[in-house]
Amino acid sequence: MPLYLSSASHMFVSLPALLASREARQARQQEWLVSHAVTLISFTVVAPGAVKDSVLTRRIFNHGFRALLQLAERCGWEIKKQRSFTHTCGAQGLLAINAPADRVKLATIELEQHHPLGRLWDIDVLTPTGEILSRRHFSLPARRCLVCQQDAAVCARQQLHPLAELHQRMEALLDDAENSTPR
Secondary structure (H helix, E strand, C coil): CCCCHHHCCCCCCCHHHHHHHHHHHHHHHHHHHHHHCCEEEEEEECCCCCCCCCHHHHHHHHHHHHHHHHHHHHHCCEEEEEEEECCCCCCEEEEEEECCHHHHHHHHHHHHHHCCCHHHEEEEEECCCCCEECHHHHCCCCCECCCCCCEHHHHHHHCCCCHHHHHHHHHHHHHHHHHHCCC
16 A cells, blocks of 8 residues: 655654654564564665655655565465554554565565665564564675665765765666656
8 A cells, every 4th residue: 555645744853753763663563473473574765864754755665565565476475464654754564474584584685686776675574583684694795875885884874975965866766766667
């Protein structure tokens, strides 16, 4: 179910609000793990800056959520439950998937690496016991920066690139994706 673009809040998010949102997201994930006892995909958009819920991030989110549903269908994974949540701190999608977590994580890594918007997605895969599988579990390198291709975490922590440049890159990736997608 796509998120409505016109409902984006465009609000600046404070650090305390962002931290509270992350805690709420983790609590929601734990509730889903208890309720469904299967692999969980938690999907958000990489959104540099203080505005996390915008028309841009919602468009990127909608592409990603649709790509995850298509991936599940291609792989024959049973989706026990799916839902999108909106918040001023950004959208989140959850999918309870009846499939081995390691296979799901490898497939989502492939999706992140090969989809034109994959670099803008943060797809976490949790095992039924709540362990988050990371790229390190599969001896894969850290994700690269949108601009310079160095370690993304280092660039973000040191704020090496102007926010406007990051947003321009996001827009360019979205334009590329939408222009390459059959309508």
